[in-house]
Amino acid sequence: MNGSATGESRAGAQWMMAAAGLLFCTLSRISLRNFGNLPWITAGVALVLVLAGLSLFARGNDRADGMASPVLFGLLMLWLWEMLVVGLHVPFVILPPPSAIALAIGHHLPMLWADFVQTVLHAVLAGYAMGCGSGFLLALAIDRSPFLQRGLTPLGNLISALPIIGIAPIMVMWFGFGWQSKAAVVVLMTVFPMLVNTRAGLASTDAMERDLMQTYAAGYWQTLRHLRLPVAMPMIFNALKLNATLALIGAVVAEFFGTPTRGMGFRISTEAARMNLDIVWATIVVAAVTGCAAFVLIAAIERVVTFWHPSIRGARRS
Amino acid sequence: MDASNPLAGAAVVAENLSIRFGTGDAATLALSDIDLTIGQGDFVSLIGPSGCGKTTLLRAIADLVQPSSGLLRVNGMTPEAARLARAYGYVFQAPALLPWRSVARNVTLPLEIAGMGRAERQAEAERNLALVGLADFARKFPWQLSGGMQQRVSIARALSFKPSLLLMDEPFGALDEITRDGLNLHLHELWASSGLTGVFVTHSIPEAVFLSTHIVVMSLRPGRVVEVIESALPRLRRLEDRETPEFLALSHRVRAALYDGHGHG
CATH class of the missing domain: 1.10.3720.10 (MetI-like)
Known part of the structure; x- marks a missing residue:
């Protein structure tokens, strides 16, 4: 009873975090009038939806729930990093996007x-x-x-x-x-x-x-x-x-x-x-x-x- | 007297034994001129107010504290020789079990240190755990047991060397009264059936009277022996005997001696 209540509030927090991130990035995109990267936004939305769904699904399972939160958070951070660096045209030598680092690896x-x-x-x-x-x-x-x-x-x-x-x-x-x-x-x-x-x-x-x-x-x-x-x-x-x-x-x-x-x-x-x-x-x-x-x-x-x-x-x- | 006196066969002999802690003006006299003889097979309780040196006397017998003056013999040997000969078992106030060893391996630890072979010491541990009624808990870890069970394990461990002398320092002090009653009965039966000599430090008059053949009443500052009361109760006792007039009379006598000693202190 107690456990499911905290599970629910945790999943709720994840949803809110994901939604806020999406909203922020989408707004920053629009204000820059850079619609060329629309696939990235779509991919981000899909990612957050899948992970939030997974975390809801895993709510009954303490171990899976314990893993879902950091994974969701980490992926969200990477995605935010990617969006901000590309969207704000941050120079490559200051901070390359995660995709470029992955390609380099x-x-x-x-x-x-x-x-x-x-x-x-x-x-x-x-x-x-x-x-x-x-x-x-x-x-x-x-x-x-x-x-x-x-x-x-x-x-x-x-x-x-x-x-x-x-x-x-x-x-x-x-x-x-x-x-x-x-x-x-x-x-x-x-x-x-x-x-x-x-x-x-x-x-x-x-x-x-x-x-x-x-x-x-x-x-x-x-x-x-x-x-x-x-x-x-x-x-x-x-x-x-x-x-x-x-x-x-x-x-x-x-x-x-x-x-x-x-x-x-x-x-x-x-x-x-x-x-x-x-x-x-x-x-x-x-x-x-x-x-x-x-x-x-x-x-x-x-x-x-x-x-x-x-x-x-x-x-x-x- | 010299060491060839007729009491050489006693389990413990103390003559003019004094123990001082610290030096110079800061020195405190913990025990003063103790004369005491504990015969083989006796069960002797040391009782007195906190700080009267009863634990110090027990630790001196175990060679954990050195006498400042006087003579102390354990089974006719110096306390150090008796310790090195592993002549006694010691039960502390707390179980002091090692949490990384199972119950059985806690009981075999003294034998492992003494260099006994694995099969032999395992058989010995099984026997000693059965004596305290914990044969089924050999594979558990100490932290999975209740406080009373842990103290029973520590008694089984103290029996490992098959000592003739069992030294116990308020072993049941931290336990609730019902558990304590059960362990007192268990200890009494263990002593009565084994021929062990017991030296038992306690605060509790009923516990001392129930267990002992002799009760040594001690007084405070400096620690002295006020009176050694020999029990007239039968050798074998049951918990119900604590309601008999003889038991209550003896309890009264111990209490009177305690207050007497307190008055002099």
């Missing part, structure tokens, strides 16, 4: 794939694995040794404060033009968040749980394995999610400072200089999709590993 698929392999599959993956791994191991070492704690904590703070713009050219000097220097930048960007989160997670056991392990006469490593690491997992996954975004940014920016003739950062900087903004935007789309996919993947693994955590088991039950 289609035309340059092999090139975009080579860039993706260079930047994501080499630099980001290697740097992410090494950065997260060494952040985790450093956290364990610091946990084990007060001496390291005093020595490494200020050093970690220093590394985290280094500007990536300054570090990237130095890493290129040290590790060459290949993906290895970009991986090194990614390592420097990701090691500290993982170190800090792992330490905070390891410290988040409560006194009773530690007493419990003490009554079992459990040693350091047994306490770590059976109590402290599981307790730390939600914090570790926070760092993994945060670092996925940081790694991508780090690798792309690092490529601005010298790279072989491929890579997403290289592509953005050279094609922007040649005014091929559709290719720049196509690369940005690839980066955005990659970032989202990585986030979704890590979140899915997190749900499996920390299924017991109140934030996840609550969602699972309902």
Whole structure:
């Protein structure tokens, strides 16, 4: 009863949003006296009608309804973007329409794939694995040794404060033009968040749980394995999610400072200089999709590993 | 006295035991000159007002707190040796179950740490869960159980090492009275049928009188033993026995000792 009421009001809001968008765009078209793109308006009307119908149809199904709203909203935004850019004659170098970006993706698929392999599959993956791994191991070492704690904590703070713009050219000097220097930048960007989160997670056991392990006469490593690491997992996954975004940014920016003739950062900087903004935007789309996919993947693994955590088991039950 | 005294066979011996927290002027005396002997097979309740050090005494027996002076022996060993020998089971105020482990795997955890093989520890967990009446819940997770059931799991877990000594720190304090009655009866039957020695910290006079062979009444600031009352009730008890004149007389005596100790504090 309650659910269907909110479902109805949500569907109503979607209808209103769609209608407002249509009205606005149609008016802007008419005022510009540009009737040449009538098929676009028709396509937009059809799109909104189909999606609104779908969202009404899926109202009974929570999952489908949850998906319909963002999809409808996203498509509407793309369509608005297209209409405004074409209708208002926005210059191509300022903002290309989505259709041009889609065409650029289609035309340059092999090139975009080579860039993706260079930047994501080499630099980001290697740097992410090494950065997260060494952040985790450093956290364990610091946990084990007060001496390291005093020595490494200020050093970690220093590394985290280094500007990536300054570090990237130095890493290129040290590790060459290949993906290895970009991986090194990614390592420097990701090691500290993982170190800090792992330490905070390891410290988040409560006194009773530690007493419990003490009554079992459990040693350091047994306490770590059976109590402290599981307790730390939600914090570790926070760092993994945060670092996925940081790694991508780090690798792309690092490529601005010298790279072989491929890579997403290289592509953005050279094609922007040649005014091929559709290719720049196509690369940005690839980066955005990659970032989202990585986030979704890590979140899915997190749900499996920390299924017991109140934030996840609550969602699972309902 | 030296360690070769005739009480060496007792479960717990404390002589002139004092525990101080902090140092210098800020130091507080939590326990002062405790003399106490707990015999094998006894069920001893420590009762007293909040802050009288009853939990501190239990934690000292478990080697979770270090004595400042005096002597403390557990099964004839130092508390540390007893802990390392896994000579006792400890039940905390809260169940303290690990939410990522199933009920059965929570119960096997101490045995896994002790290095017991998988099949053996699973059989042991099944046996201990059956003892607390939760054999059918082995595959559930702790957060799928009620508070009373969770505390029963933690008792089953404390029995894992087959200890001769079971230390309990207000284990039923957070539960409603009906659940608490049921668990008291269950614990009593478990103790009566097993030959365990029990040390039980509580605020509740009826609970202490129902469960105990000896009731240690403690007073506040500093924590002292006011009186050790030996129960004349039969060894085996039923919940209905709480209405008998003997039970009420004993309750009255415990209450009088508590107020007595409070007056001196």
